[in-house]
Amino acid sequence: MTILLGFPAESDPDKVARDFLACLSVHLPGIDIVPQNVPGDAGRTMLAALGAAEPGGATAGWAITPTLPARIVDRGDPSLGRRIQLIGQAEREPIAFVSRPTDPAMSMQDIVQRSGDDSGAVPLGTPPAGSAPHLAALRLQLLARTQLNIVTFPSAEAARQAVLAGNVAAAALGLSPIFADVRDGKLTAIGIAARRRFGLLPDAPVLDEGGIPLSAFIRRGLAVPAGTSPEVIGWLADAMREATQDDSFRDRAEATGIHAAWAGGEEWQAQMQTEQAELSQIWTTNPWLSSPRG
Secondary structure, three states: OEEEEOOOOOOHHHHHHHHHHHHHHHOOOOOOOEEEEOOOHHHHHHHHHHHHOOOOOOEEEEEEEOHHHHHHHHOOOOHHHHOEEEEEEEEEEEEEEEEOOOOOOOOHHHHHHHOOOOOOOOEEEEOOOOOHHHHHHHHHHHHHOOOOEEEEOOOHHHHHHHHHOOOOOEEEEEHHHHHHHHHOOOOEEEEEOOOOOOOOOOOOOEHHHHOOOOOOEEEEEEEEEOOOOHHHHHHHHHHHHHHHOOHHHHHHHHOOOOEEEEEEHHHHHHHHHHHHHHHHHHHHHOOOOOOOOO
């Protein structure tokens, strides 16, 4: 079985995907899983290739939200969602807002309040426009009815280095790139985008506690071409569910700031559609690409 991956080989997202696939292979005896990297266009190239594949069960793809709904919106391509079917979510990773411990005491509420201050809004770093952390920052703007001073960087690592160096006061990132920094005290989590405290960082405040009802997660799992038989989908879903319950996978994932969490395809699809509607609303007033739908 070929599993399409929408990012370069040996990148951090590639390592995350392959870690799960190695565990999944244990629960698919007799099946050779062959990861195939199909990078390009912020994930859209892989999604298009998956939608064009034969729905016979020989090809699946590593699907990520909000990447999928964001590419539907910013590329103006609703067929991306119609041509694939989500099987299930294997893991989720919260968006974390972090700053340096040596900076003056700051909370996300401070950053939001100062965004309207004439003295200058606090610079908030994120990975590239349209990435999950960047979209979370845009959603925060919408909820807070303000305009944040968002500074985009070419990668998550570049945004991480910017906040470590003090070039930005804070940054929005997936938890995994900065999980070790937070645990080692190099960075402080000033807000997790969740409705309740996240088990991997139980002492870190969540935005909802401060009156900001933002829940933003990177969700990852498998999808197949539309038209794949229910038998194949059920077979893969059962194996994925078993893999997410595997203690060895849970331990490896949680050691990097990722929570192993199973959700079936229908549940994930409903969550994605809600996310897509919200992103569509943001796009109408604040498109995040300078050359949209290209």
